[in-house]
Amino acid sequence: MGEREVWRLAGRRVEVRNLAKVFWPGRGYTKGDLLRYYRAVAPVLIPYLRGRPLTLKMCPDGLAGACFYRRKLPGFAPDWMPRVYYNPRTKSGRVPLVLVEDEAQLVWLVNLAAIEFHVWASRAADLAHPDWLVLDLDPGDESGFEAVLESALLVREELRRLRLDGWPKTSGGRGLHVLVPLEPGRYTHAQTRAWARSFAGRLAERSGGLLRLPHGATHRGLGVFVDYAQNGYGRNTAAPYSVRARPGAPVSAPLSWDEVATGGFEPGGFNLRSMPARLEERGDLLAGFLETRQRLPSL
Incomplete structure (x- = not known):
């Protein structure tokens, strides 16, 4: 477990340790596998992290041990790790x-055992x-993934009716996220949350029972819940290409709308x-997302 390497990244020397430590016992994936994954996807991942609080x-011992969430930069972080202060x-x-601005900073955090980036x-x-705002589609405990795909297509149809574009990705769990880019500086978090709630409510009324608004943290029964509450000051969403600390090491994967329509994947x-x-093979299926500017129509 004492395996150690020094990687030169973004003009800095970053020490990585315990590369052979197993983080996913069911698959045998190691901390080294996680580090190499993030290094491989850094060119497409970092644009979605850059400048955003994380x-x-x-999970210091992988999935076999306890995990916890961290948003505060550790006091022992090097001075080249960026940060933003808030109250x-x-x-x-x-x-x-x-914050993460480059590959060295990303790898430094993964070496601390950061598996997920939100x-x-x-x-x-x-x-x-x-x-941006996010529409989180999460199935009830009696519904399957096919219902989620059907719901995502309803979301897309309604967005297009409103002349808005949305980009789908898997959550890395049982659901999907639809990301809607916005014009920077125009809306507050309260405004995007209120708009998302109104959008979800209208869509639920028209969906014949397929779509539902969430009531509490547990999603029970049939149907797919449109969780608008991930929009809000201090709220966050799994980043595109983030690994999830779940069995099998799933990734929050960008999708094409054709894939959503045809299904055939778990x-x-x-x-x-x-x-x-x-x-x-496919490139970044979110290409163009960060450059898109949209205004929210009245509902």
């Missing part, structure tokens, strides 16, 4: 939130104004092993 899911409502004083919808330069079918090859 919440990390840390959470639950604490007094400013908290330094984690991002704010706003950037450090303007925390108060998001530049929600956890894209993982730490398969995603680099998928990127080689």
Whole structure:
């Protein structure tokens, strides 16, 4: 377990340790596999992290041990690790939130056992104004993934009716996310959350019972819940290409709408092993997302 290497990344020397430590006992995937994955996908992942506060899911002993969430940059972080300060409502004083701007910073965090990367919808330069909103489609415990795919197509149809574009990705769990890019600086988090709630409510009324609004944290029964509450100040969403700390090492994988329409894949079918090859074949299916500017119509 004492395996150690020094990698030169973004002009810095980053030490990585315990590469042989097994993080996914069911598959035998190691910490080294995780580090090499993030290094391989860094060119496409980092644009979706850059400048955004992060919440990390840390699993020092992999899935066999305890995991916890971290958003505060550790006090022992090197001075080249960027941060942004904000005042959470639950604490007094400013908290330094984690940022990632380059590959060295990404790998430094993964070496601390960060498996998951969750991002704010706003950037450090303007925390108060998001530049995307997310519609999180999560099946009830009596519904399958096919219902999620059908629901995503209803979301797309309604977005297109409103002359909006959305980009789908797997959550890395049982559901899908549809990301809707926005014009920067125009909307507050409260406004995007209210719009997403109204959008979800209208769609639920028209879906014949397929789509539902969430009530509480547990999604029970038939149907697919449209969780609008991930939009809000301090809320975050699994980043595209983030590994999830779940059996099989699934990845939050961008999709094409054609894939959503035809199905034929499992929600956890894209993982730490398969995603680099998928990127080689398909490229970044979110290409153009960060450059798209949209205004929300009245509902």
